[in-house]
Amino acid sequence: MLERAAAALAIAGGTILLAIAAVTGLNVLLYLADALAPGRLGIVKGYEDLVRLWVGAAVPMLLPWCELRRGHVAVDLLAERLPAAAQRALERLGVAASLTLALFLAFWMVQGLLETRADGRIASVLGWPEWPFLLPGLVSLLLWAAVAGARLLPGARG
């Protein structure tokens, strides 16, 4: 179930990235059209705001899948020469550290979300409130923690 949730979130994040690409394509076309016939068509209003908010929502959605696929880079210099049991222990240490990090970030993101909402922080050009865009990040960090936690359970595949 965790694997499905992580995959669904990653694909949703990828879809947001495709949407950013589509808006960018549209923006470039409108820019070119505006250069050819000034004043008829403007560019997408608040394009940079839109990219910033959407990418801010999309990127955290990719993290649980990254954890699940063990995508975080590590340095294989000393560890690979250790006995298998020591390597497994180090692997678990790394996963435990990932779990702690995900929970740490989730805790502070809740504080940040509440503060952003209380302050009424909005995107400067679009005027959209920012706090709803932090919600996918919070869900993703919790799922990341769950994925890392599941990897620590007895019998988990690393």
Place this chain on the structure above:
Amino acid sequence: MSERELVGLGALVVLVLLLLLRLPVAVAMLATGIGGSWVLSLVAPFLRFEPYLRQFKTLFWNTVASYDLSVVPLFVLMGYLASRGGLARDLFAGIQALVGRRRGGVAMAAIGACAGFGAVCGSSLATASTMGRVALPELRRLGYHPRLSTGALAAGGTLGILIPPSVPLVIYAIVVEASILEMFRAAILPGLLAVALFLAAIALRVRRDPGLAPETPAMLPAERRTALLRLLPVLLLFGAIILGLGLGLFTPTPAAGVGVCLVLLYGVVLRRLGRGGLDRSEIGRASLDTAVTTGMIYLILFAAEVLKGFFARTGLPAALAAWAAASELEPWLVLLAMLLLLVVLGCFLESLSMIVVVLPFFWPVLLALNGGEAVGAPDAAFGLDADELKVWFGILALVVVELGLITPPVGLNLFIIGSLAPDVPMRETVRGVAPFLAAEGLRVALLLLVPALSLALPRWLAG
């Protein structure tokens, strides 16, 4: 040395230990940054820990919701869509139709295709993996020696790190606060120089030992025509991205967005024509691949931000820079030592980690040796002002870092190509990359002696 600087130095040792314990690089950096800040608050009570922690309310969001960084996931997605969309296959076949008949021509086509694919991909590992899958079977079928085949593809894969758009270039620019666009422009000529030197390396190698590359039979005219026709849209795609970036028609994020649209369109059209291409499931898989790479990159960038903040609080980078400025060290020797150290570290450390961990320490020292932030080119030790030094050093450092990808024992490209050709012993692949390593050495020398190779294009385009 002050207590704060000692804490910084101790944290550096701890970071190396955590890395050796195989902790994920980003996690090791974050643990060092946060743990080090706690220790710092004990040593220097005015650097309180609680206010430091409160920055995490917004720091993660500010990193992920950055317009400048948005170029990274888009370029990564473009690379994976291109990789799954059949673009690499058409590119290789088209270049093979142009130069494949020469002795060694198919290996040269593989280098050309690696360069072209690197231009839409931005990742050396993805370039090596994709082009390895496309070109290696053809090289083997035509009887190319495994040493030449695997060596050329492992080396060709490194072209992705420099030929714009390149994710490592973006990350370097962010780490040292350089202009991404300037870095892209500066990388074009050095990237093309690498292609020329790699082609020359193949030509020389094959001339000395013709047995490495047998004569290739001519393609049928109809087959050749088709391959060339299929190359055209791929070249248009590359042209749109590279010329758009080079001539300043696009800034990086729009270039990446347009690139994603074009690669997607290309893949969907191929699908309609029944020639592979992209369907929904392939796009989904590209999203999942993107998730792994992007998640890893963003976490490292976030960790780099935390670590940078910590080291700034220790005052260690500033102390190193002040020491360098006051010393009698010969700037050129220090630069050479830095590059040499990067080569050595590249044998053990992954390239992204080197950019985010090592370069932030090197850069302030180099800047101080050059004469500081405000020095003009005529008075500077390297004859370049601070902005140009940043660009030139970035290109040099990335070229050297990319050497690590084909240097044993942890040259990742060697392992990627090795996994695609399990019957070829690793020592053969290592021997195969030796001529390309020599070509890279020559390129580093040229870039060192002639900074204009990196700086001419940015200067010209800036008017």
